[in-house]
Amino acid sequence: MVKRVEAVNDFVVKFANVNGSGSASANELFARAILRMGVPVSPRNIFPSNIQGLPTWYEVRVNETGYQGRRGGVDLMVAMNPQTWDADVKEIESGGYLFYDSSKPQPKAKFRDDVHAIGMPLTEICNATYNDPRQRQLFKNIIYVGALSALLEIEPSEIEKLFSEQYKGKEALLQSNVKALRLGRDYATQNLPCPLGIRVRRANSVGNKIFVDGNSAAALGAVYGGATVCAWYPITPSSSLAEAFIKHCEKLRVDPATGKHRYAIVQGEDELASIGIAIGAGWNGARSFTATSGPGISLMTEFIGLAHFAEIPVVLIDVQRGGPSTGMPTRTQQSDLLCCAYASHGDTKHVLLFPEDPTECFEFSALAFDLAERLQAPVFVMTDLDIGMNTRLCEPFHWDDARGYDRGKVMTHADLESGKDFGRYLDVDGDGIPYRTYPGTHPTRGAYFTRGTTKDRYAGYSEAGPDYVDNMQRLLRKFETAKQLVPRPLLHPSEKPARFGAIFYGSTSPAMQEALDVLATRGIHINALRVRGFPFQEEINDFVSSHPWVFVVEQNRDAQLKTLLVNEAKVNPTRLLSVLHYDGTPITARFIVDQISQHASARTVVPLKRAG
């Protein structure tokens, strides 16, 4: 007897589809229906750089505890793509399930003995029911969702409710979808072994959380943060961020009296123009940003150096993907840290923010505009494809209506009129941040000539060494000031005394939290620190020095955060042990647990030298 994976509200379903076949919306419907039953899900799109015809996957982790990292392994494969059949079948856990289209007979060798195959003649059913080829394709997806609802005990009423929300006022569409759903469900109930060992049971673990993708959230953060100018160039995985900003603005930023826009969005001819436009707007006193990914950052670096040296506020949202070069455009990584932290020629350092999920994408995106204007500098929001393009269950957005915008040090007409001394690069109070003026402020005072070349405190052209050094030292002081302004790291203390520490950031967060729980059950106790911004604060040094070993968990090959920690926080590098995941898939708890367990067991054996 082949064993069966048995699990309630804790399993992984993966859909293998062909892109362009309309599967995405059906798969999302599946995920949302489970969510409506009060059970947390975390779906992930795994897609090719292509529009139609290539393999695409949608992986849904169902987990009542709320773990949202990618788990690894698949309990139920919905194999709808013959191209990837072999690899898909291979990925199923032993005792797991394979749901497939049995319209065409498959040789026995195509199956696995330790996997339960559940065939359903989807194509046959569709061909018998629909005449239109497009309908056959689209409704096939809904029919399999219907069948899965019976196999996994998903309440069909929840799916129908989702239909009625989606097709409000479109009665014909609503009816035809409900019909397809019932068709699949009825077939499964009558012909398939319902329910499977894995199933969904109504729970109460979703609460008031929201289900949203990071790009949409970051774009909303830009609206709330007062961004008025957005310049961008299409690039995966950041395009949907700019497009979400357009949508949000159309709803939230149109002047009701005139119908005119309280925003300006320009699709630049390239990334150079996009950052140039954002910098021009920032120079002229508007809150501006661009959204891009690694290759775009590479193109923007000359301009980023100008913004740093000429001290112009601008926000860059980097939705990271796999590099170098075109790399893996549709896969995730955290591999732009160094190129952003030090972007441009000469001595440059930039502020980075690391959101962990869509909620923080919203918060940090809004915060970035305050920081950019306060610091008069570029500020990077370092999100990635995993957070940016996947829908995630997370805490609701919050906005305090008492919160204003921090427009930074700006001299007004009244300031200038009263005779205040204006030196564009003059540090009047020791925080390294000078005052600026907007163009057009005063007829005879406060104008200055902005340049990337070196200058004196009053913005006069100067190539004199002492003037240059004076300015560069002030920029360092300004970066010190930034430490107090960027979000502080968050400590996740172990419940029991811990020998090990772990540092992580960004989209690693959900997998890390799960890994810490698993490791604790195995007796490996770890204090963890989630870094949320750069420059690093003192508590990061304290954290490292209070643990003999600190794991630094990252999604890149070269341990980029570790490099920054050693270089900028001056932590002891011999204490740091890297855990690196960089194959383009989101890091999993299993991977972290495995790596840390290996390191930990190696370090419980006392080396001979030290023992002697």
Add this chain to the structure above:
Amino acid sequence: MTYLAKPKLHHPTLAKNSVGYTRRDYEGKVSTLCAGCGHDSISAAIVQACWEIDLEPHRMAKLSGIGCSSKTPDYFLGNSHGFNSVHGRMPSVLTGANLANRDLIYMGVSGDGDSASIGIGQFVHIMRRGVNMVYIVENNGVYGLTKGQFSATADKGSKSKRGVANMDEPLDLIGMALLLGATYVARSFSGDKKQLVPLIKGAIQHKGAAFIDVISPCVAFNNHAGSTKSYEYVRQHNEAVNRMDFIEERDEITADYAPGEVVNVPQHDGSVIRLRKLAAGYDPTDRIAAMHHLQERGAAGEVVTGLLYIDPDAVDMHEHINTIETPLNQLGVAELCPGGVALERINASLR
């Protein structure tokens, strides 16, 4: 260049314009360019035009890229904000600045290396977008600041100072601007202030993408025999299509030309551009004819100057994208932030 600092005190009898400024109030720092540089004449023309047109100096923002020409915004309008950005990228910075505050006048100053080589992409797209600006290229066919390399506007067959002939086709910025939808297109010569000053005034007043290609000889590297951008060559080959007068709304329009010689082009703001025709039958509001004339006379070895094209009904980028009248940089949290209640509604839609 001169090493003497300009005195800041003005003679009390200097004439003031209607907004209370003397011509000296529109000057900038002392130029550091070579003595006799065409660019300095252009700076002087900009000063003259701004003074004559009664523009308050701080209502203009000056932007440039990198190169000799891009240094010049420091040498005029010292009470205006200036931005010497990166090589070839002034157009994007100007576009962003314009988006942030539509109420100022934006003057972009660039060179032929800055605009026709490294910056040709941005040149193209700022024209396409119809950004409301004055874009001046100080065109000398040569890289001055790096000492005499050919630029992309150097004519085929023209010779460098060392006698090497340029064998690449020249890039014609005027022709491109016409093709790309610039709505005010002119060419002039730095040595012809009488022609240049009214052209700049008209460009400032024009609402839309105004482009002026100013041939501006480089006295150090491109003013020798064999150059097609030297003072002598341009003076000999200059063929003006018209002479322009810029008449502000308040001025009385007086006709002192014979009928048929003059064309009045009214502007959106009530001012009038008056053109005295020099080329028979030339119509500056006909874009296709302008392109044809330019190509035809160019083939005959003439450097066509004057106001080549104007669209009096032009609209700018802000109209294309429907921006609110209030400059974006003056909007505050009340106008920009949708607030907590709206956010709760958004949260609810995401459950």
